[in-house]
Amino acid sequence: MKYYSTSNRKLEVGLREAVIQGLAPDGGLFMPEQIPVLPDSFFASLPQLSFQEIGYEVAYLFLKGDVPDAALHRMVNHTLQFDAPPVHVHDQIHSLELFHGPTLAFKDFGARFLSGLLGYFAQQQDREITILVATSGDTGSAVANGFYNVPGTRVVVLYPSGKVSEIQEKQFTTLGGNITALEIDGTFDDCQRLVKQAFGDTELKQKLFLTSANSINIARLLPQSFYYFRAFAQLKTPYKQVVFSVPSGNFGNLTAGLLAKQMGLPIHQMIAATNSNDIVPNYLESGIFSPRASQATISNAMDVGNPSNFVRMQQLYQDDYERLTVDVKGCRFSDDQTREAMQKVYRNHRYLMDPHGAIGYLGLQNYLSEESVGVFLETAHPAKFKEVVEESVNDTIELPDRLHEFMSREKRSIQMNAGFELLKDFLMEF
Numbered sequence: 357m358k359y360y361s362t363s364n365r366k367l368e369v370g371l372r373e374a375v376i377q378g379l380a381p382d383g384g385l386f387m388p389e390q391i392p393v394l395p396d397s398f399f400a401s402l403p404q405l406s407f408q409e410i411g412y413e414v415a416y417l418f419l420k421g422d423v424p425d426a427a428l429h430r431m432v433n434h435t436l437q438f439d440a441p442p443v444h445v446h447d448q449i450h451s452l453e454l455f456h457g458p459t460l461a462f463k464d465f466g467a468r469f470l471s472g473l474l475g476y477f478a479q480q481q482d483r484e485i486t487i488l489v490a491t492s493g494d495t496g497s498a499v500a501n502g503f504y505n506v507p508g509t510r511v512v513v514l515y516p517s518g519k520v521s522e523i524q525e526k527q528f529t530t531l532g533g534n535i536t537a538l539e540i541d542g543t544f545d546d547c548q549r550l551v552k553q554a555f556g557d558t559e560l561k562q563k564l565f566l567t568s569a570n571s572i573n574i575a576r577l578l579p580q581s582f583y584y585f586r587a588f589a590q591l592k593t594p595y596k597q598v599v600f601s602v603p604s605g606n607f608g609n610l611t612a613g614l615l616a617k618q619m620g621l622p623i624h625q626m627i628a629a630t631n632s633n634d635i636v637p638n639y640l641e642s643g644i645f646s647p648r649a650s651q652a653t654i655s656n657a658m659d660v661g662n663p664s665n666f667v668r669m670q671q672l673y674q675d676d677y678e679r680l681t682v683d684v685k686g687c688r689f690s691d692d693q694t695r696e697a698m699q700k701v702y703r704n705h706r707y708l709m710d711p712h713g714a715i716g717y718l719g720l721q722n723y724l725s726e727e728s729v730g731v732f733l734e735t736a737h738p739a740k741f742k743e744v745v746e747e748s749v750n751d752t753i754e755l756p757d758r759l760h761e762f763m764s765r766e767k768r769s770i771q772m773n774a775g776f777e778l779l780k781d782f783l784m785e786f
């Protein structure tokens with residue numbers, strides 16, 4: 357399979373290049389040249405397939421020819437070490453819990469698949485791959501945990517000192533092994549600038565095989581389609597119309613759902629649910645895409661003013677606005693509505709949602725009929741947003757064991773100022 361740049365259909369590369377480059381040289385995002393469709397036999401056997409079997413069948417269509425079977429099985433099994441169950445909340449509403457991975461958010465799926473693939477490429481060329489990543493919190497923890505102990509890879513996480521939450525910091529500073537944390541005396545923007553400078557430095561690029569684990573990497577998107585199939589397999593209501601509501605920021609999750617739909621999964625409706633950063637819902641209503649500075653909300657992982665995967669959504673529909681707006685409906689909710697939803701669902705149904713999942717839940721309200729079953733993506737464990745959730749539901753919530761474990765370990769980081777020379781010296785000796 358070839359992957360083309362969304363900025364130039366003629367710029368095509370193979371899987372390896374698409375994954376190692378992350379972003380196309382012309383600034384575009386990589387897209388598969390065609391969307392393969394799964395055979396009827398796959399859908400007939402779907403309810404009997406394990407999560408790993410589903411993941412393998414889906415990934416195979418994109419990766420065959422580039423990755424041998426045994427390696428593909430390894431990658432998928434490494435990715436899907438935990439389930440994504442649709443949990444019944446009330447009436448015909450289900451929560452697709454995507455937070456059962458090591459860092460308690462759906463980004464674990466993408467990070468783990470990417471690490472498996474880069475680990476494979478490293479092996480192929482007998483050269484260690486160094487992943488440089490700047491983080492304001494969540495990306496660093498998902499990437500560090502995804503690559504932890506993956507042979508042939510090592511990760512350097514740059515993060516702004518004192519500007520990430522303690523839980524997040526513990527998740528990438530306590531692993532050790534092939535994970536190194538650099539605590540930068542500066543802001544997230546400084547960290548990002550340093551990473552960019554490193555990628556632009558000829559000496560460094562000669563010495564190290566550098567790559568990023570950016571969220572727009574196509575290898576992070578593909579595995580996010582696995583759990584839409586898994587949800588169908590587990591719902592056991594094939595006669596009903598299935599509606600997915602996706603709390604969205606950069607729209608990777610939603611795009612992965614559209615991919616699943618185009619691969620043949622009979623999704624009846626996709627809902628693009630946002631907080632007040634409603635650039636895509638506005639587009640779906642008006643046809644005008646107008647990015648703007650992001651606003652801070654309590655669902656902060658979705659505070660995005662210029663959603664990066666929007667261009668992929670358009671490409672999947674060949675820029676056909678009419679067709680896109682049939683398949684995807686948009687809606688947005690305020691912080692007050694989000695808090696109220698968390699509170700009501702907890703009070704009436706004893707189900708705890710995080711602020712992002714709560715927006716997904718709200719998104720279902722206007723789009724369910726007698727015929728349909730609604731599934732909202734619960735993208736993070738509520739304990740990750742302990743303060744706002746506890747305040748909304750007026751109760752205390754427990755940290756899951758794996759968070760406790762992180763919290764009890766000792767932080768190890770290397771402190772550095774925000775100048776490039778220090779970072780370069782460090783990496784040259786690395």
Ligand SMILES: *Cc1c(COP(=O)(O)O)cnc(C)c1O
Nearest residue numbers: 604605606607608609657735736
């Ligand atoms: C990243 C993130 C989102 C947004 O997902 P996109 O794929 O960027 O739309 C939603 N919820 C949580 C908890 C996240 O970490």
